[in-house]
Amino acid sequence: MSELLRVEDLSIAFGNNQVLKGLSFEVNENEVLGIIGPNGAGKTVLLNILTGILKPDSGRIIYQGEDIAKTKIVERTYMGIGRTFQVPRSFEGMSVYENVMIGGVCGRQMTEKEAGAGADKILAQINMADKRDLLAGTLGLLDRKRLEIGVALASKPRLLLIDEAAGGLTESEVVSIIDIVRGAKEQGVTIIWIEHVLQTMIEGTDRTLCVAEGRNVICGNPRDVMDSPEVHAVYLGTEEDYADEGAGADNDIAKTGTAQALPPQDKTLLEISGLNVLHGDLQAIHDVSMRIERGHIVSIIGANGAGKSTLLNTVMGIHNPAGGTIVFEGDDITGKRTSAIAEKGLAMTPEGSRVFADMTVTENLLMGAYLPAAKKAKTEQLEKVFEMFPVLKEKSEQLASFLSGGQRQMLSIARAIMMNPKVVICDEISLGLAPVVIQDIYAKLKELNEQGLTFILVEQEIKRSLRHSDYSYVMVKGRIVLEGKSSELSRSDVSDAYFGINRFA
Amino acid sequence: MLETLPQALVTGVLLGGLYAIIGIGMSLIFGIMKLTNIAHGDIMILSTFLTMFITQNLTGNPIIGLLLTIVIMMFFAVGIQKFLINKVITKGAEPALLVTFGLSIIISNALFLAFGANTQTIQSPLVSMNLIRTENVSVSMMYMVSFLVAVAVIVVLTLVMNKTSFGRAIRAASSDTVMSELLGVNTKRMYVFAMMLTVVTASIAGMLVGMTFPFYPTTGTQYLIIAFGVVVIGGMGSLPGTLVGGIILGLAQLVGANFIGPTYQQLIGFIVLLVILAIRPQGLLSKAVRK
Amino acid sequence: MQGVRKNNYTKSLAILVIVIVLFFLPQYGSDYAISIGVLIFLYISLGQMWNLLGGYSGLVSLGQQIFVGIGGYTAALVTEVWHQSIAVSLVVAAGVSLVFAFIISFPIFKMRGVYFTIGTWIVSEALLVFFRNWKFVNYDAGYNITIAYRIPMSQIYHGALVIGIGSVVLVYLILRSRMGLALMSMRDNEGAAEVRGVRLYRTKLYCFVISSVYTAITGVVLYLNIAYIKPGAAFGIDWTVCMVFIVVIGGLGTIEGPIIGAVVYVILRQYLYSFPGISMVILGAVAVAIILLMPKGIMGAIHKKFGVEVFSVRRRIDERLEDGS
Structure with missing residues (x-):
């Protein structure tokens, strides 16, 4: 088999964040190469580099024997590189048929007649011939994903890059996507398929590559890769990662659950009942109910696309739910304005830390003390926070953009603490951080929890989540599939649920 | 022509001050709401007319006229921000732009209805005074006052933005709306405050322009x-x-007019602006690199 | 399928009948009706061309009056100063505007989004000042276009009719072509369009040039109708106000939109003529209200409620059957 694409030593950084670190792999003609990896590993960035939307800092991209690092986006389409987008980018005001025609007319300079004939064939391939004249804006999720592939196929690509086509779909819907991809392969297309839904790898790909921390961790036969210790380590964490952690204290929380004494009265701080949230036509959250007790650390575990961030954003008022209620300390906060919800005592550190890059560390922290309740205690809180995170005190007059990823995460947490909140919600604070840094942060969280602060932690990593929390929820595709006291949940139960193996669906 | 150059330079710089204070409001709105307010010039002239009207008919003093105008304009600001702009700003760049365009048409024609097409001025003793008068250069008092006021306004605003909690909140809201909401900042209300600030600076500019x-x-x-x-x-x-920016524009106009002819003053300004828009639209001072 | 085919034939027939009736208006209509007709057809053309830019390509231009002015001044100079026919002035207007559009496209297209919008406005204001000071065009005094007095009103009317209907046909043809697919995809999602192989710059440029040239041709007849020209009015923002109003009220991004918008605009202007000054205020207020309440304009609201489209550019099965394929 000859090589169609070879990527050598690809590296790219955004600010202080090194997303790809010398990634290398090849793709052979007419094979389907699957790419998996945890969130933040750089998979979509890789696609953007391959299509020309981003330029790498270093490394080579050899396609059909030529280095295409300098080729423009449009040229690459003409050279036969096609792609789908994670969030389908169809042309909403045009019909399905017209959408597919664009691929042919503009991607391959065909005449209308040729493009039209080609479009009909593709519509048959993706099983949407009956939906030909519907406006793309009215389609449901599965159809949009199929259309996305169809449009990409219309430009007759030699290399098709698929970005998470199976996310958010049911079992049978995923099967129809796998069929379409197989069909494309039979026509001679070479395919790179990035996916989070791990079962598609086994059924849909010839080889699987796992990318973590910006590197090629392992590549080979899909089943072997999925069962490999490397992949398990990436998703579940290894024993070695926690070797340095104060052996006694943390294990105590997980095993005996006695580290916190629950206040006797009014234990429930936050109650979510029957929550349903829609993202356009897609139901992102199905009938979710949770109870967060005062003084607890609660973890929400799930793979990417499980709906964790959507859930948090809905609690904080960034999304409005279609149904269900959210009650905080007895007050109904469902659908209220975000700033009003923050005023009630809920603080969130969103995914990616989101510090104000043009402000200094101190200014960022002072923004945490914006609300009147927090403003009064401003100076004491600032001192307390500097004591907890000495590195922030060191860099207090520097612009936040000069901080490293871990320091930014600390700043984000410190800023939330400045709000003097009753509960802090942390969305994937360990993303992209070195294990040592993560240990440090979690130790601080524990300190704060012992002082009475409630935490809701959302993570992808199972072991860490179970270890550091009192109670856990496991989410898959917008539903809670497993919950319980962290000390009573076994790692194998959780990882089964996490990987979507159907004991709980 | 070279003999008149020093005068052109001086006038250009001072005029630049006036231009700066005219532009401040637009910079605020763009920085905070990411909106280009096409009605900005008309809002300023509206305040000029108000100041003139109040000064001529109620008090004799343009300063009191200005203060009253500011009060009225602040109500106006709250109105258009709350009922027009906040409603349309979420719908995308085009509708917001077109709404401000419509607003511009409404204001300029309403003024025409109320005051007719006659040319107006705001009387002020400062206009005919000269601060310095030498053989080559004379510095108009009015221009100097405008320049100093402009500098003062910019300094005050910059201090507010950098040193106060309010200013910090506005900077946060323009940097990351969602994150500031999570910290308790009501961004829609911040926008109203920003519009009020804009209108105050526009009113001050309006009075100076009118004089x-x-x-x-x-x-x-x-x-x-x-x-x-x-x-x-x-x-x-x-x-x-x-x-x-104001000083550069003022200098470009005056120096250009000095060498090419006074009737082309405006035109030169336009051409300089077009050149800069084409080559470096993010501005001469901006550190941002255009992708 | 038979039923759908029949529908299309009926639709085309109805349109043809309407066009013929309108064509013969000078025979039976009053002078007032004819002059209203002229305005409506010319404004339809202005609206369609602005829509092509702003509604389909996403280029919101506040400077198309540049080309109205170029058209008008060409008419004035060619007929008044050089004593040539109107036909010659149309050709010259097309040529001059073509060249000018190309020239300013280089700097203007480097500007994105709102910079482009204001950039177009600045160019028109610059042109205004320039013309005011240009001996070649008689400075600020302008010209009386006397040839307009020597031709019958019906000729102007028919000219306007042809231009108006021509604009609709032109836009329809463009949208049904490959460029049309590209334009619609750019309107819906520019980033995705680029990845699918659409050449953004080239497409926008063609669109801009076509729109500008046709606007200039419309400008010729507009000024024949008005019969005198001065820089302030020729390059005034009022033309753009009119274009924006027509398109926004009628429906951005639809073919029927500018037609409805032009009718509404002309009627509103006539009605408000007795209240000078207030008319523009009301016009502005109506436009703002429509943007807030019916962002897709009147046509958009109709389409939403009744699903009706008169000039559909959809490529549907029934149309392919008609081709016999």
Whole structure:
């Protein structure tokens, strides 16, 4: 088999964040190469580099024997590189048929007649011939994903890059996507398929590559890769990662659950009942109910696309739910304005830390003390926070953009603490951080929890989540599939649920 | 022509101050709401007319006229922000732009209805005074006052933005709306405050303009272009940049007119602006690199 | 399928009948009706061309009056000063505007989004000042276009009719072509369009040039109708106000939109003529209200409620059957 694409030593950084670190792999003609990896590993960035939307800092991209690092986006389409987008980018005001025609007319300079004939064939391939004249804006999720592939196929690509086509779909819907991809392969297309839904790898790909921390961790036969210790380590964490952690204290929380004494009265701080949230036509959250007790650390575990961030954003008022209620300390906060919800005592550190890059560390922290309740205690809180995170005190007059990823995460947490909140919600604070840094942060969280602060932690990593929390929820595709006291949940139960193996669906 | 150059330089710089204060409001709105307010020039001229009207008919003192105008304009600001702009700003760039365009048409024609097409001025003793008068250069008192006021306003605003909690909140809201909401900042209300600030600076600028140049209901357009020019040259959203932008624009106009002819003063300004827009639209002072 | 085919034939027939009736208006209509007709057809053309830019390509231009002015001044100079026919002035207007559009496209297209919008406005204001000071065009005094007095009103009317209907046909043809697919995809999602192989710059440029040239041709007849020209009015923002109003009220991004918008605009202007000054205020207020309440304009609201489209550019099965394929 000859090589169609070879990527050598690809590296790219955004600010202080090194997303790809010398990634290398090849793709052979007419094979389907699957790419998996945890969130933040750089998979979509890789696609953007391959299509020309981003330029790498270093490394080579050899396609059909030529280095295409300098080729423009449009040229690459003409050279036969096609792609789908994670969030389908169809042309909403045009019909399905017209959408597919664009691929042919503009991607391959065909005449209308040729493009039209080609479009009909593709519509048959993706099983949407009956939906030909519907406006793309009215389609449901599965159809949009199929259309996305169809449009990409219309430009007759030699290399098709698929970005998470199976996310958010049911079992049978995923099967129809796998069929379409197989069909494309039979026509001679070479395919790179990035996916989070791990079962598609086994059924849909010839080889699987796992990318973590910006590197090629392992590549080979899909089943072997999925069962490999490397992949398990990436998703579940290894024993070695926690070797340095104060052996006694943390294990105590997980095993005996006695580290916190629950206040006797009014234990429930936050109650979510029957929550349903829609993202356009897609139901992102199905009938979710949770109870967060005062003084607890609660973890929400799930793979990417499980709906964790959507859930948090809905609690904080960034999304409005279609149904269900959210009650905080007895007050109904469902659908209220975000700033009003923050005023009630809920603080969130969103995914990616989101510090104000043009402000200094101190200014960022002072923004945490914006609300009147927090403003009064401003100076004491600032001192307390500097004591907890000495590195922030060191860099207090520097612009936040000069901080490293871990320091930014600390700043984000410190800023939330400045709000003097009753509960802090942390969305994937360990993303992209070195294990040592993560240990440090979690130790601080524990300190704060012992002082009475409630935490809701959302993570992808199972072991860490179970270890550091009192109670856990496991989410898959917008539903809670497993919950319980962290000390009573076994790692194998959780990882089964996490990987979507159907004991709980 | 070279003998008149020093005068051109001096006038250019001082005029730049006036231009800067005209542009400040636009810079604020763009920096905070990411909106280009096409009605900005007309809002300023509206305040000029109000000041003139109040001064002529109620008090004799333009300063009191200005203060009353500011009060009225603040109500106006709250109205248009709350009922027009906040409603349309979430719908995308095009509708917001077109709404401000519509607003511009409404204001300029309403002024025409109320005051007719006659040229107006705001009387002030400062206009005929000269601060310095030498053989080659004379510095008009009016221009100097405008320049100093402009600098003062910019300094005050910059201090507010950097040192106060309110200013910090506004900067946060313009940097990351969602994150500031999570910290308890009501961003829609911040926008109203920003609009009020804009209107205050526009009113001050309006009074100075009314004393320096003749005006009529459609003058708003030419000041819109000046405001836009000032903001673009100095960098969208940069307050000190507005002063630099104003001075550059003023110098370009006056020096150009000095060598090519006074009738071309405006035209030269336009051409300089177009060149800069084409080559470096993010502004001369901006650190942003265009992708 | 038979039923759908029949529908299309009926639709085309109805349109043809309407066009013929309108064509013969000078025979039976009053002078007032004819002059209203002229205005409506010319404004339809202005609206369609602005829509092509702003509604389909996403280029919101506040400077198309540049080309109205170029058209008008060409008419004035060619007929008044050089004593040539109107036909010659149309050709010259097309040529001059073509060249000018190309020249300013270089700097203007480097500007994105709102910079482009204001950039177009600045160019028109610059042109205004330039013309005011240009001896070649008689400075600020302008010209009386006397040839307009020597031709019958019906000729102007028919000219306007042809231009108006021509604009609709032109836009329809463009949208049904490959460029049309590209334009619609750019309107819906520019980033995705680029990845699918659409050449953004080239497409926008063609669109801009076509729109500008046709606007200039419309400008010729507009000024024949008005019969005198001065820089302030020729390059005034009022033309753009009119274009924006027509398109926004009628429906951005639809073919029927500018037609409805032009009718509404002309009627509103005539009605408000007795209240000078207020008319523009009301016009502005109506436009703002429509943007807030019916962002897709009147046509958009109709389409939403009744699913009706008169000039559909959809490529549907029934149309392919008609081709016999």
